[in-house]
Amino acid sequence: MTVVAQLTQVSKSFRDGELRHSVLQAVDLTLHAGETIALTGPSGSGKSTLLNLIAGFEKPDQGQISLNQQPTHEWQDAHWSQFRRQSLGVVFQQFNLLTPLNVKNNIAFPLQLNGKTWSEWCDYLVEKLGLEAMLHRSVEALSGGQQQRVAIARALAHKPSLLLADEPTGNLDDVSGKQVMSLLCELAKESKTSILMVTHSEECAAFMQKRWHLSHGNVAIYG
Numbered sequence: 001m002t003v004v005a006q007l008t009q010v011s012k013s014f015r016d017g018e019l020r021h022s023v024l025q026a027v028d029l030t031l032h033a034g035e036t037i038a039l040t041g042p043s044g045s046g047k048s049t050l051l052n053l054i055a056g057f058e059k060p061d062q063g064q065i066s067l068n069q070q071p072t073h074e075w076q077d078a079h080w081s082q083f084r085r086q087s088l089g090v091v092f093q094q095f096n097l098l099t100p101l102n103v104k105n106n107i108a109f110p111l112q113l114n115g116k117t118w119s120e121w122c123d124y125l126v127e128k129l130g131l132e133a134m135l136h137r138s139v140e141a142l143s144g145g146q147q148q149r150v151a152i153a154r155a156l157a158h159k160p161s162l163l164l165a166d167e168p169t170g171n172l173d174d175v176s177g178k179q180v181m182s183l184l185c186e187l188a189k190e191s192k193t194s195i196l197m198v199t200h201s202e203e204c205a206a207f208m209q210k211r212w213h214l215s216h217g218n219v220a221i222y223g
């Protein structure tokens with residue numbers, strides 16, 4: 001099976017005044033094409049940090065991260081931009097939508113970066129996520145759950161090979177949450193998108209094939 005992301009002996013700590021606060025300690029992880037993984041662990045255990053390391057927004061103190069079987073420590077900014085633009089979808093914990101833009105232009109943004117235009121797939125996403133009626137509204141005017149659904153559509157618009165999603169259903173009701181989960185599973189199956197999804201919900205975690213549980217700097221692998 002093709003390896004999409006691999007972490008080898010990755011350690012990460014942050015400065016905390018005079019001290020250093022260790023978040024990840026010599027973590028080894030492998031994510032294959034089409035694999036879906038629920039990332040769980042207590043608040044502050046380093047789940048968002050792990051996603052940020054894989055997306056290249058943070059750098060490891062030690063160890064190696066490979067993406068699409070290439071060691072990323074040699075990548076320059078341009079290489080990271082290209083990888084993110086073409087292969088990566090991210091649903092951030094705080095959504096990070098482009099507030100001057102409306103819903104449709106937020107979703108179309110990753111397509112434009114790739115020189116592509118709105119497709120049938122985008123219509124499908126919009127329908128599945130219940131966003132049809134709000135395509136021309138400014139994202140600032142939307143509720144938290146509506147913004148979260150826009151963030152999910154934006155992350156999936158270019159059919160990324162790797163999706164990193166930080167509590168993507170945290171602001172959704174049960175029904176919308178389940179719809180998002182089936183959409184993610186469908187995408188993983190049909191497009192071989194690998195999914196690493198942070199969740200605090202057992203029900204959402206159950207939709208994924210495997211679980212990585214983070215605590216005290218280490219990851220336990222289940223499934």
Ligand SMILES: Nc1ncnc2c1ncn2[C@@H]1O[C@H](COP(=O)(O)OP(=O)(O)OP(=O)(O)O)[C@@H](O)[C@H]1O
Nearest residue numbers: 014015021023041042043044045046047048049050
């Ligand atoms: N940029 C940063 N600078 C300093 N400390 C940081 C930074 N990012 C994360 N941390 C620290 O690393 C630890 C892990 O944070 P992280 O956000 O990864 O946790 P989390 O598991 O995502 O928590 P939550 O479930 O609350 O979102 C925390 O103690 C946090 O304060």
Ligand SMILES: [Mg+2]
Nearest residue numbers: 047048093166
């Ligand atoms: Mg977090």
